[in-house]
Amino acid sequence: MQNLAKVAYFLKQAGIRDKIKLFAAGKLVTPGRQIMALCLGADACYTARGFMLALGCIQALQCNKNTCPVGITTHNPHLQAGLDIAAKAQRIANYANCLLHDHNEIRSALGVPNYFDLSPAHIRLPYDFPTAEFVTL
Numbered sequence: 001m002q003n004l005a006k007v008a009y010f011l012k013q014a015g016i017r018d019k020i021k022l023f024a025a026g027k028l029v030t031p032g033r034q035i036m037a038l039c040l041g042a043d044a045c046y047t048a049r050g051f052m053l054a055l056g057c058i059q060a061l062q063c064n065k066n067t068c069p070v071g072i073t074t075h076n077p078h079l080q081a082g083l084d085i086a087a088k089a090q091r092i093a094n095y096a097n098c099l100l101h102d103h104n105e106i107r108s109a110l111g112v113p114n115y116f117d118l119s120p121a122h123i124r125l126p127y128d129f130p131t132a133e134f135v136t137l
Helices: 002-013 031-039 049-055 085-110
Strands: none
Touching: 031 085, 049 085
């Protein structure tokens, strides 16, 4: 997260921040971490891990071997048979709806009507930046 703020700061100092979009990713499973990324300068954030976990991923670390035991990342029909699409679709929908709901709750608690109004002033980070100017986007 710290580097996201640095990149946004340097792009702004170079006068090109409005020409480049910053996308944040990497363990942004929870709405709180996603909002934090948006506050620090991300234009958008995404999570693959959150949706994979909602789908039923057990993190067996076999994605690249075509042997996913729950049938998510495999082309093996026998393993795919263990993936109940109807049940998993509802889990994915629940995760997406809960993310949206929690985003709205957090923004409401911050008094921010939309995502574009989020700024570093809306968060308190548990660590210090090397210099204070990085959080002043």
